[in-house]
Amino acid sequence: METISDLTIPWRTIEHEAKDRGCYILLLEVPKPVEINIGSLGQKQVKAGYHFPFPILGRLTVCAPPVFYMKHHPLQDRSFLDLLAYFRLDRLVERPR
Secondary structure: OOOOOOOOOOHHHHHHHOOOOOOOOOOEEEOOOEEEEOHHHOEEEEOOEEEEEOOEEOOEEOOOOOEEEEOOOHHHOHHHHHHHHHHHHHHHHHOOO
């Protein structure tokens, strides 16, 4: 016979995470190498591929390096999708509030 037990629901975590505050990642596709002027840094060579300037993943803002690069489209990359899933869902399982 199965026993019935209470289920603890983390209401504070649910209320915090369910807020409609948005999270965006800017993805730039550069079809061929180009040189761009970056203020006081001067001209820099940008490789062909996909670039993420100052990505924001959940509440973590990644500022170093200032641009992430991927040769192939990130939505076809399992490791990138796993990283997004971690910041959106998995981190809640590791550290409940």
